[in-house]
Amino acid sequence: MSLRAGSAGSTPHGSRTLAFVESPVQLLNVLEWAHARSLGGGREASGTGPVPARARRAANLGATGARGAAGAAGPSAAGADLTLVVLSPTDPMTRGQLRRMVELARDEGHEVRWEEARGGPAAPFQTIGGLTRLLRGAERIVMGDPFSRYVQLLLTITRARDLVVVDDGTATMEFVAQLARGERLVRWHRKGGRPGARDLLFAPVSGAARRRLTPSASRRVEVFSSMPIEETPDGVTVTANDFAWTRARFGPPRITAGADLVGTSLVETGVVDGERYLNAVRTLARAHGATRYFAHRRESADKLHRLAAETGLEIVRPDLPLEVIARRGPIGRTVLSFPSTVVHTLPLALAGTDVKVAVCDIDPAWLTATASPRAQGFLSGVTGTARDVHRLAAVATA
Structure with a gap:
């Protein structure tokens, strides 16, 4: 498999949408989001209740992942300007699953940029430096983990006015609830303990990220999720993920x-x-x-x-x-x-x-x-x- 290296010039500077993922599930849900956006799938709610989903693609592409007639036309309009940035972790199992998911993303026509974001002490500086121009030029940022310090730091650089959070599992429920209550962003299994030295040092960045993820007159925030969202922050659009891409593909x-x-x-x-x-x-x-x-x-x-x-x-x-x-x-x-x-x-x-x-x-x-x-x-x-x-x-x- 050929991966785009995380180097300058490997990603088109005109990409309107940058998606940052750190796990296979996050990457899967970015693919679901791109599919739903291009075909009008999902059920949208903006504090007023669900709206019925529009028609789904009926193609069944088989257990082997081979293309059916509906998938042969190439990438969707929404996928054509989407660049996936993989902030690769060090865990071998996660890396292996991510590489398999990258293959599926490339099959869908998406650009992929693989970053060895944790490949040594200098890696974060090299990664952020290499992404700065793309971040400042992007119109939309899609992220799988708003609790990630890496993602929070990248949010302080971007000028994007359209932010999308896709599922990272049950953590999405906690993120939305914390955003609605104006609380600091803390993973549920860590909440209740005293902030450590690194937490205190990073607090200004985390606070800035939370403010960026709060909708305003000039900034739209969407949560694309299959999880139950009980506390919807004012102005946040919640779109239901029903795994239409997965069901059509496999x-x-x-x-x-x-x-x-x-x-x-x-x-x-x-x-x-x-x-x-x-x-x-x-x-x-x-x-x-x-x-x-x-x-x-x-x-x-x-x-x-x-x-x-x-x-x-x-x-x-x-x-x-x-x-x-x-x-x-x-x-x-x-x-x-x-x-x-x-x-x-x-x-x-x-x-x-x-x-x-x-x-x-x-x-x-x-x-x-x-x-x-x-x-x-x-x-x-x-x-x-x-x-x-x-x-x-x-x-x-x-």
């Missing part, structure tokens, strides 16, 4: 008789106790006959090795976001998950199939002593607001 999947279990990084982020989590996975797998465990890209190798040894589950390391993997298939007739983004996204990506998504609540006893005071309420909200899912009570663990 599937329908072959459905197997068994169950699949979706992993979570709640242990790695310090929210859930590792032993409690392992016991819960074992209990769920036995109760529902699960045979495969789709690992989250941030789950540690040691934890996954232990899960395989003690539960007998086949550990699957997806090379693409789970929404795409599930749509391509094969996928179990039942997909089991703990509270996470997929309880909102998988029912959309798998719409029209017979797959049932079931979510298991997190027992408060599973939380670590260092978990944020907001953790239980936030996770309960993720489960309680999910549509088209079957709810399971928290399983008993020793």
Whole structure:
């Protein structure tokens, strides 16, 4: 695969839209946004409730991703002036998924600029220096993670009057709520603790980014999301992401008789106790006959090795976001998950199939002593607001 290097001149200076992504899911949702914008998809709300979506493309491009007749005409009008900038992380699993997603983005006709944004002490300065001219010339900025310090710093440079935030999972719910309440931007699993020295040092940049993300007479802000948005900030346009691009591009999947279990990084982020989590996975797998465990890209190798040894589950390391993997298939007739983004996204990506998504609540006893005071309420909200899912009570663990 050929990637555009992050060097001067590798991206057309006339690009009207710059999209910054740091994860495979963010890149997927930029592709969904570009698809919805070009075809008028999604349901828009601006504080007045949803408006019915317009017609969708009906082409089914098959599990292999081959083009159908509707996709053969080349990139859409909205995609032609979109440049994707990948602020590459260092995690090998994330990088691998991002490279696969970049292939799909290039297939859609989008320009891609891969930045080794964390490739050493000088990398941030080189990345920002190389992007400054593009940032100042862009009319629209699309971002996947408004909590990212990298993105917040880039927002202080741009003059764009059109800002779009696409989903980065459940964090989008917290971002919109914090923006509506005028709070500082803090990830939900860190909220409640004291700001560290780096937080205090970065506070002026974070504050400036929050002000940039607040709509004004000269600045439009859109949130493109599949998550439930309960507190909409004044002036923010919320557009629903129903994964129309994913459904048109892949599937329908072959459905197997068994169950699949979706992993979570709640242990790695310090929210859930590792032993409690392992016991819960074992209990769920036995109760529902699960045979495969789709690992989250941030789950540690040691934890996954232990899960395989003690539960007998086949550990699957997806090379693409789970929404795409599930749509391509094969996928179990039942997909089991703990509270996470997929309880909102998988029912959309798998719409029209017979797959049932079931979510298991997190027992408060599973939380670590260092978990944020907001953790239980936030996770309960993720489960309680999910549509088209079957709810399971928290399983008993020793």
